[in-house]
Amino acid sequence: MSSPRERLVYTMVKQLREHGVEGTGLRPLVAEANAPWGSLRHYFPGGKDQLVSEALEWSGSYAADVVATYLRRNRPTPRGLVRVIVRWWIDDLEANGYARGCPVAAAVVDCAHTNQPVRVAAERALETWQEPIRQALAQLRFGPRDAEELSTFILSGLAGAIVLSRARRSTEPLRILERQLIRLLTG
Amino acid sequence: MSSPRERLVYTMVKQLREHGVEGTGLRPLVAEANAPWGSLRHYFPGGKDQLVSEALEWSGSYAADVVATYLRRNRPTPRGLVRVIVRWWIDDLEANGYARGCPVAAAVVDCAHTNQPVRVAAERALETWQEPIRQALAQLRFGPRDAEELSTFILSGLAGAIVLSRARRSTEPLRILERQLIRLLTG
DNA sequence: TCCAAATTATGACAACTGTATTAGTGGGTG
DNA sequence: CACCCACTAATACAGTTGTCATAATTTGGA
Numbered sequence: 117m118s119s120p121r122e123r124l125v126y127t128m129v130k131q132l133r134e135h136g137v138e139g140t141g142l143r144p145l146v147a148e149a150n151a152p153w154g155s156l157r158h159y160f161p162g163g164k165d166q167l168v169s170e171a172l173e174w175s176g177s178y179a180a181d182v183v184a185t186y187l188r189r190n191r192p193t194p195r196g197l198v199r200v201i202v203r204w205w206i207d208d209l210e211a212n213g214y215a216r217g218c219p220v221a222a223a224v225v226d227c228a229h230t231n232q233p234v235r236v237a238a239e240r241a242l243e244t245w246q247e248p249i250r251q252a253l254a255q256l257r258f259g260p261r262d263a264e265e266l267s268t269f270i271l272s273g274l275a276g277a278i279v280l281s282r283a284r285r286s287t288e289p290l291r292i293l294e295r296q297l298i299r300l301l302t303g
Numbered sequence: 304m305s306s307p308r309e310r311l312v313y314t315m316v317k318q319l320r321e322h323g324v325e326g327t328g329l330r331p332l333v334a335e336a337n338a339p340w341g342s343l344r345h346y347f348p349g350g351k352d353q354l355v356s357e358a359l360e361w362s363g364s365y366a367a368d369v370v371a372t373y374l375r376r377n378r379p380t381p382r383g384l385v386r387v388i389v390r391w392w393i394d395d396l397e398a399n400g401y402a403r404g405c406p407v408a409a410a411v412v413d414c415a416h417t418n419q420p421v422r423v424a425a426e427r428a429l430e431t432w433q434e435p436i437r438q439a440l441a442q443l444r445f446g447p448r449d450a451e452e453l454s455t456f457i458l459s460g461l462a463g464a465i466v467l468s469r470a471r472r473s474t475e476p477l478r479i480l481e482r483q484l485i486r487l488l489t490g
Numbered sequence: 491t492c493c494a495a496a497t498t499a500t501g502a503c504a505a506c507t508g509t510a511t512t513a514g515t516g517g518g519t520g
Numbered sequence: 521c522a523c524c525c526a527c528t529a530a531t532a533c534a535g536t537t538g539t540c541a542t543a544a545t546t547t548g549g550a
Binding site: 139221228271279299 | 452
């Protein structure tokens with residue numbers, strides 16, 4: 117399997133997505149990760165903040181990879197780009213009964229003002245995530261300025277649509293996002 | 304001033320926006336509200352869930368009022384509608400140093416899967432908020448179906464842009480949202 | 491084999507969590 | 521006055537929180 121260290125980070129990602137930062141207890145987390153309690157301070161001397169920050173970093177890289185993989189395999193189209201971004205979340209929400217949301221949003225909501233290290237980690241994760249989207253838009257006909265603006269806009273819509281979808285227990289908001297974004301990028 | 308009951312609800316709104324559901328302790332809350340500890344169980348026998356739910360209801364009504372007031376005073380235009388919705392948040396974030404976000408998003412992120420009563424309250428708050436926006440779109444040239452879709456899309460973008468703005472400590476994501484929404488509604 | 495370093499076990503710490511109970515205060519009405 | 525009521529005070533409860541210190545153990549390399 118993976119090392120206790122890796123399992124702790126990944127389990128933190130999952131817990132973050134389900135319960136947020138403040139809602140995640142270290143002891144339940146360690147239990148679910150099947151990790152020894154002593155590993156916590158050994159691998160994460162920075163405490164909970166460090167573990168959360170690494171979980172966010174992992175999440176940012178993962179999300180970026182989803183887009184980057186699409187770019188590697190296809191010449192991007194507006195439709196295809198939007199689809200690969202939004203569909204991942206539609207599938208995930210449906211597969212998990214709307215249990216898990218966006219870990220970055222969770223971190224921001226809980227700690228934006230009270231916990232600088234975590235906030236900075238969230239900011240970095242968003243940059244990581246945004247980068248391949250911006251690249252994709254640049255490969256389309258969009259100039260640097262539009263690519264920057266539109267990629268920010270896409271992430272905003274996505275983060276919000278996830279929240280709405282979980283509140284309603286319906287993927288409609290995400291499907292609407294997909295339609296409107298395609299309209300915006302092709303119109 | 305206002306009654307302890309009202310202060311408790313309003314203070315919960317504030318705490319929700321700053322620390323989320325799980326990050327808000329009842330004792331600090333009661334202290335900040337200058338309310339007697341005994342008032343908690345007296346006015347809110349349903350416990351924390353009830354207090355959070357009422358805070359969400361209050362928030363939904365408040366947000367809806369902002370839009371409804373605009374509608375009462377002006378004949379709506381795409382630009383004016385988007386502006387009144389987005390500007391409130393730009394001003395609020397700048398005025399409070401990005402300390403406070405959207406209470407509904409906070410509730411969803413923390414409790415969407417673990418706390419049905421709160422999730423339902425969040426869903427209702429979103430409906431309340433969406434209603435005047437849909438009305439405004441209906442007063443423009445949009446049919447019922449487009450008004451429904453676009454009002455959902457606007458709320459998605461808004462909730463997400465607030466998250467991004469707090470993460471970056473910059474109102475750029477909200478300003479981008481404003482521009483793109485105007486483009487979408489006028490294009 | 492033996493040492494040193496990496497890893498884990500165990501348990502304690504004070505502070506805090508939401509909930510609950512019981513007694514008591516106040517003010518207005520009968 | 522006496523009564524009842526909405527309201528508050530004070531405290532206790534069992535559980536959990538993140539952090540920490542120290543000892544025991546395992547591991548890999550010389």
